[in-house]
Amino acid sequence: MDLHSGLPYWIIKNPLFDYYNPLKMDLETDIVIIGSGITGALMTHELCRKGLKCCVVDKRSIATGSSAASTALLQYEIDVPLCQMAEQIGEKNAVTAYRSCLQSISDIETVLKETGIDADFExxxxxxxxxxxxxxxxxxxxxxxxxxxxxxxxxxxxxxxxxxxxxxxxxxxxxxxxSAQLDAYKAATKLFRYHIENDHLQIFTHTEVTSCEEAPEGCRLKTKDGRTIRCKYVIVAAGFEAGQFLPEKVMxxxxxxxxxxxxxxxxxxxxxxxxxxxxxxxxxxxxxxxxxxxxxxxxxxxxxxxxxxxxxxxxxxxxxxxxxxxxxxxxxxxxxxxxxxxxxTKDGLPFIGAWPGTERIFFDLGYGGNGITFSMIGAQIICNLIQGKDDERKEVFGFERIHTTL
Missing domain, CATH: 3.30.9.10 (D-Amino Acid Oxidase, subunit A, domain 2)
Structure with missing residues (x-):
């Protein structure tokens, strides 16, 4: 499906990242991130800064999905006002969600500063x-x-x-x-370039994943071209296109x-x-x-x-x-x-974490108007979970609430 049409300003304003590297052989690695938009970029950065080996797979050119059309307002306010969210999920969880979004704006600024990336953050x-x-x-x-x-x-x-x-x-x-704003396409492409140069990150573009299976010892992915990827963990950062990897519709x-x-x-x-x-x-x-x-x-x-x-x-x-x-x-x-x-989503919140009953396939789905701030939160939560660290925010943004929000 075409995620956008017309003439998105960001891919006119910035040079296109003409990176072409389809997967041409079977692969074994530690962590696979599906999706090369701003969500995948922030997830990649969080993993790389913790020394975790990962690669990125996308069926498109880098960051040319929804990120190329994002208007990238960074707000702690969520599409569902706090007073209404408190009625839906309780005041404690609602306030945690709002405070997490507020903190994520500073965290995004920190990411850009520590990598020396100018993404027009203001x-x-x-x-x-x-x-x-x-x-x-x-x-x-x-x-x-x-x-x-x-x-x-x-x-x-x-x-x-x-x-x-x-x-x-x-x-x-x-x-x-x-609050703040940035250029999401510029941020994503420059973050990927940074980790390609500094952490030998591999990105496989024009490589469509058609199946993803979890086993006790790891995960196995199949691509449209018949390649197999074996890894310890998978992180799906593919926006609404993540639906093919979920057992139920969540958005x-x-x-x-x-x-x-x-x-x-x-x-x-x-x-x-x-x-x-x-x-x-x-x-x-x-x-x-x-x-x-x-x-x-x-x-x-x-x-x-x-x-x-x-x-x-x-x-x-x-x-x-x-x-x-x-x-x-x-x-x-x-x-x-x-x-x-x-x-x-009905409650305005993203879905972050593993589907109940699974342990190795994680989802970083920053749905709604706060997609970029949610993506920062998701990168932190998932990185913590992979390292065996608890993160209390996972209860607020996890899939356990799904049957009360649809």
């Missing part, structure tokens, strides 16, 4: 505004529970939003100053749309270039990349690439109208558009 404030009266009530509840648990949050009125940030909103918003597929503006004068951007999103479902979100503006959203609950692509023009026009209404003083003219498919 710390920026984040505004979550009320779209309607229902959103006003949600904002009030959300502010209360975040304050109670010491999460970074400020409450702004409609007037303050307009005066400080030029936003024309229905009502007020929550502000936090511990819902959703189509989303994004567009990026022509460059504009920096003085015409809104103050502090805050990340912006709203309480409506589906929500729209806004960020910048240099002196360009990205707006995305208008999600649809279907995954048919043809139907998704046919709506691109209509969705582009809707996103443009919403942007002009939200920030009427900021000039915006679309230069590129794209759409893609991603996965969501």
């Amino acid at each position: 710390q920026l404030p984040n505004i979550f505004y009320a779209s309607d009266e229902k959103g006003v009530k949600l904002i009030e509840r959300e502010y209360e529970i975040r304050k109670r648990y010491g999460l970074p949050v400020e409450l702004l009125s409609k007037e303050e939003l307009h005066k400080q940030y030029q936003l024309e909103t229905y009502a007020g918003a929550l502000l936090n100053r511990q 819902k597929l959703t189509s989303t749309y994004a567009l990026i503006s022509h460059p504009i004068d920096n003085k015409d951007l809104w103050p502090e270039r805050c990340l912006i999103w709203e309480t409506a479902e589906p929500y729209i979100y806004v960020r910048t990349s240099g002196n360009r503006i990205i707006i995305g959203g208008e999600d649809e609950d279907f995954n048919d690439p043809k139907a998704r692509d046919e709506l691109l023009r209509e969705k582009t026009e809707k996103l443009e109208r919403k942007f002009h209404k939200l920030l009427p003083s900021v000039p915006f003219k679309t230069e590129m558009t794209w759409c893609g498919t991603f996965s969501t």
Whole structure:
């Protein structure tokens, strides 16, 4: 399935990583990571820094799946607000999920600093505004529970939003100053290049894994070309395409749309270039990349690439109208558009760990709008489990909750 179409900005902005190395013979190794997107890259880094031998397998070129279309907002907020998540999975687990996401933003920055990688990481404030009266009530509840648990949050009125940030909103918003953004494609490709050069990492591109079996002594993978890979552990970091390796469906597929503006004068951007999103479902979100503006959203609950692509023009026009209404003083003219498919879960959380009853096949599935922060968390949890170390977060993000979230 085509994971995206149109013209994703990131593979225009960056040089393509023209790495071609299909697996041409049987292989034995310690750990195999399936997927070369940002999730696989963070997983690879965590394993390599602990001295664990691994290789990566992907049926595509490096990072040209969902990561090439990601708009890469890094937020501790999750698609399901904390006050609602607390009702679904309990306050303790919900707060653990939110705090884990907050910590992961700093952890991602640390990864980039310790490898010397420039992935356009920027710390920026984040505004979550009320779209309607229902959103006003949600904002009030959300502010209360975040304050109670010491999460970074400020409450702004409609007037303050307009005066400080030029936003024309229905009502007020929550502000936090511990969010960030990056270039996911750039981060993934540079992390892989770093470990190829420093840890002799092997990446086998254009190599499709068709089966993965666990045995007491290890795992055996088969490729479409008839090659066999034997290893101690497998980590599936293939997004919604991980479904073929799971005994049950664990997510819902959703189509989303994004567009990026022509460059504009920096003085015409809104103050502090805050990340912006709203309480409506589906929500729209806004960020910048240099002196360009990205707006995305208008999600649809279907995954048919043809139907998704046919709506691109209509969705582009809707996103443009919403942007002009939200920030009427900021000039915006679309230069590129794209759409893609991603996965969501009912409770807004990823699935991280091994399927119940198995021990050697792990999943790092950062579903939802927080895919990159979830991927960082997943890399840490799985690395700990492989080393025989307990990680209390595995209970929050594991598969044990599956029959209560679908």
